[in-house]
Amino acid sequence: MKQLLFSSAGHLAYSPGTGSIVRLNGAFSAAAGGGSAGSSGNxxxxxxxxxxxxxxxxxxxDVALWGEANDFPQQxxxxxxxxxxxxxxxxxxxxxxxxxxxVYGRVxxxxxxxxxxxxxxxxxxxEAFFRRSNIPRYAYEGLQNLFTFGQSYPELILSLNRQKLTTLTTQDTAFxxxxxPKAGQAVPELVxxxxxxxxxKPGDEFTTSVPVLDPYYEPVEALKADTRGFKYVYPLALPSPGKALYQLASWNSIRRSGWLDVAQAIPEFKAAMFRNQLSIKYLIETDERYWKWKYPDWDTKVTEQRRQIIGDELADFEKTMTGAAGAGKSILSVSVQDPRTGESVSAFKVTAIDDKVKSGLHIEDSQxxxxxxxxxxxxxxxLVGISPGKGMGAGSGSDKRIAFNNFISTHRFHQDLILEPLYLVRDYNGWPAELEFRFLNPLAQTADVSKSNTSTATGGQSDDAEPA
Known part of the structure; x- marks a missing residue:
């Protein structure tokens, strides 16, 4: 039997034969007889x-499917x-x-x-670790993964002698x-x-398989005991009720509710209208008696002659009704008398066609x-601009300031989650135990607040404070 490799605290052991991390659940301390042996002794x-x-x-x-076809992120x-x-x-x-x-510092x-x-x-x-890891890129991409998919996959890389963590990066969640997972495993063995x-497929030339650390239980000790390689994934996720493995970002409800389909259907429908609608502005109706009144020999004219006459009349009408040159012109309304009844008959009747596109069809639905x-x-x-619809408005400056500050103050957990692997690096690398990591958050201020007090390192400071 191959020898188990124990962590320094005696809480965990690594089994080379099975590639498993074993939780000892206090077995060392129990055998120590009340604290006379073992690293912690109590x-x-x-x-x-x-x-x-x-x-x-x-x-x-080999792969835990994400969606029925294993393509949920791609969808x-x-x-x-x-x-x-x-x-x-x-x-x-x-x-x-x-x-x-x-940023980092001390409280x-x-x-x-x-x-x-x-x-x-x-x-x-x-400073050297931040530069080598490009921490700004790590933090931004990690937040982007959290907001889009509800989870992120930071990757930690060890030095050749396994004494230091040298690099922290993050993988694209969609990949x-x-x-x-197996029964009894705290986390799946691999990503x-x-x-x-x-x-x-795992094992093909385009797929890399990386061991996973359990972020919930002594990851530093587990990493010290683990010899599966030199890089490890430290998974992060926003809690999603009822999801045992892959979490679900809260905004995904819009995809299943049908409202996203409605939002998409409206521009598709309007685009089809623009492509296919007839450009008709007026319906012009003429009375047959007008032609007989204006052209006494109308009944003797052949079809081609009548078509030419009607076309010429319509061309004269369009010159009057269309374009900038027609603005402000008057239209002569002609009436003729029916010789049989003596009734006065309008030669032309003009009806404007209602343009549904111009009238804002489906704007309320879009809004x-x-x-x-x-x-x-x-x-x-x-916070991001005007809302589509008839009642467009971007809100006042005060609305934006309050909304922005409220938004930032409610996302502390997201920031803490992205910073979590840095604490693992701190403890593994032996950096000062009191070292803390924070996001430097600019907060919106009123016009009478000094420009020097416009940001705060997230950590419970007041709105008008900034790191010393």
């Missing part, structure tokens, strides 16, 4: 059991590409929550309101699939990465569909 501080990890049964093979992207609101608003959310980017205390006082610092090792789903899309994205329309 059974009272050891976990008596590992956290529960529900696993959905019924899947087999989502198709929906995004066909809508005018979703892509730009998802990008706006990413830019807004990213703000001024990721030196708290003000009277309980808001933390954040002091930025510069440490050579951290990632888990291996099929398969390919740009060719759903046709991709309602747009409202549902913005609601699903949890974005106030005033």
């Amino acid at each position: 059974a009272a501080t050891q976990d008596g059991a590992a956290p529960s990890s529900p696993v959905e049964k019924g899947q087999s093979g 989502v992207l198709k929906s995004l590409e066909s809508n005018t609101i979703l892509p730009s608003v998802l990008e706006w959310k990413t830019r807004a929550v990213y703000g001024g980017g990721v 030196t205390g708290f003000d009277k309101a309980g808001n933390e006082l954040f002091e930025r610092v510069r440490l050579p090792d951290v 990632c699939r888990y291996s099929v 398969h990465i390919s740009a060719n789903w759903p046709e991709a 309602e569909a747009s409202s549902h899309i913005y609601t699903s994205l949890s974005v106030d329309p005033t």
Whole structure:
């Protein structure tokens, strides 16, 4: 039997034979007789059991399918590409929550309101890691994955001697699939990465399989005990009720509700109208008696002669009614008398044709569909521009300022999730334990607030504070 590799704390072990991480659930501390042995030495501080990890049964093979055809992310992207609101608003959310980017420092205390006082610092090792990993790109792409798919797949790379984590990057969520989870596994063993789903296959030349770390239970110790390679995926996800493996972004409800289909159907319908409608502005009706009155020999004229006369009359009418040259002209209304009855008969009757396109057909439907899309994205329309419809308006400056600040204040968890792997790097690499990571968020201020107080490192500070 191959020897197990134990973590320094004795909580975990790695089995080279099965490639599994084993949770010891306090076994070392229990055998230590109340704390005389083991690295931590006190059974009272050891976990008596590992956290529960529900696993959905019924899947087999090498890949856990994401959607019935394993192409759910690709279907989502198709929906995004066909809508005018979703892509730009998802990008706006990413830019807004990213703000001024990721910074690091120390919490030196708290003000009277309980808001933390954040002091930025510069440490050579951290600076080198940020540059090598291109942390701004990591953070932006990670947020983009979270907002689009509800999950992100950061990838951590170890040094050759396994003493340091040297790089943090992130994979495109649409290119990632888990291996099929097994009963008792906290997380699937692997993430398969390919740009060719759903046709991709684990083991082919275009697919890379990377071991997965459990983000919920001592990932630093697990990584120290793990010898499956030099790179690992640390999965991040927004909680989605009832989803055991792949999470579902909340905005996806708009795809299943039918409102996204309505929003898409309206421009398709209008485009068809523009392509196919007859350009008719007026209906002109003439009385047959007019022609007999104007042309006494009308009854003796052949069809071609009559067609020529009518065409000439219509051409004269169009010169009067159309174009800028016709603006302000008068129309002579001709009446003739029926010789039999003595009745006065109008020679011409002109009726304007109602133009449904110009009258704003389906604008209300478009506005309602747009409202549902913005609601699903949890974005106030005033933040990204006017809302389609007759009642267009971008909102006041005060509305925008309040909406923006409320938006930022409700996305702390998203930021914390993206920063989570950096804490793993901090602890694994031996950086100062008090080192904290934050997003620098500019907040909208009123005009009378000093321009120097326009941003805050997310961490509970007041709106008009900035890192010292």
